[in-house]
Amino acid sequence: MKKIVVGITGASGSIYAIRLIEELLKKEIFVHIICTDNGKKVMKYETSIDLDEWFIGLKEKYDHVKLEDIDNLFSGVASGSYKFDAMIILPCSMGTLAEISMGLAKNLLCRAADVSLKENRRLIIVPRETPLNAIHLENMLKLSRLGVTILPAVPGFYHKPQSMDDLINFVVGKILDSLSIENTLFTKWEDHKND
Numbered sequence: 001m002k003k004i005v006v007g008i009t010g011a012s013g014s015i016y017a018i019r020l021i022e023e024l025l026k027k028e029i030f031v032h033i034i035c036t037d038n039g040k041k042v043m044k045y046e047t048s049i050d051l052d053e054w055f056i057g058l059k060e061k062y063d064h065v066k067l068e069d070i071d072n073l074f075s076g077v078a079s080g081s082y083k084f085d086a087m088i089i090l091p092c093s094m095g096t097l098a099e100i101s102m103g104l105a106k107n108l109l110c111r112a113a114d115v116s117l118k119e120n121r122r123l124i125i126v127p128r129e130t131p132l133n134a135i136h137l138e139n140m141l142k143l144s145r146l147g148v149t150i151l152p153a154v155p156g157f158y159h160k161p162q163s164m165d166d167l168i169n170f171v172v173g174k175i176l177d178s179l180s181i182e183n184t185l186f187t188k189w190e191d192h193k194n195d
């Protein structure tokens with residue numbers, strides 16, 4: 001079974017992470033969830049979802065999911081010897097982005113990202129901030145040069161979204177596409193370019 005780590009931070013847009021996790025679980029992928037304390041607070045503020053309560057419901061439906069303790073550096077995902085296939089951080093705050101680019105590994109989320117880098121594993125960072133200052137841009141460039149996929153939470157409009165769900169699905173679909181995980185979350189350009 002494939003294993004993917006999903007990191008959630010205190011940037012705006014945790015609704016993307018919720019959708020992504022549900023999609024990964026439907027595809028029989030084992031998901032490790034790591035959420036920062038600020039991530040939990042912003043999620044509750046934006047979506048009214050309490051991460052711990054939401055996870056209880058998730059666990060009733062799926063066996064292949066684990067909510068990690070952000071302070072538990074003894075977790076499997078803190079070690080390079082525990083094989084996971086990819087890590088996605090969404091939404092990624094500029095604070096966490098900076099920590100990762102500096103090689104700080106003080107919590108489990110940053111440590112798992114650091115492990116992804118040192119083990120040359122797939123790492124997708126979905127930053128959310130606007131406007132971006134030079135520090136943000138330099139951090140993204142540095143990570144991009146190390147092979148990290150920087151996939152901003154920027155929905156397109158060429159697929160003619162009709163709802164917020166369509167916008168969320170576009171970003172999540174782009175992440176799945178980037179991992180070569182088949183999905184029909186948004187209409188691919190090839191399907192309607194000759195309409």
Ligand SMILES: Cc1cc2nc3c(=O)[nH]c(=O)nc-3n(C[C@H](O)[C@H](O)[C@H](O)COP(=O)(O)O)c2cc1C
Nearest residue numbers: 009010011012036038039042093094095096128129
């Ligand atoms: C409602 C709300 C929305 C926020 N949105 C963003 C954001 O989109 N991007 C960002 O970098 N920080 C955002 N922040 C600030 C981060 O939460 C803050 O920098 C925090 O220290 C990030 O911590 P973390 O990376 O440990 O989760 C937001 C804060 C709040 C309260």
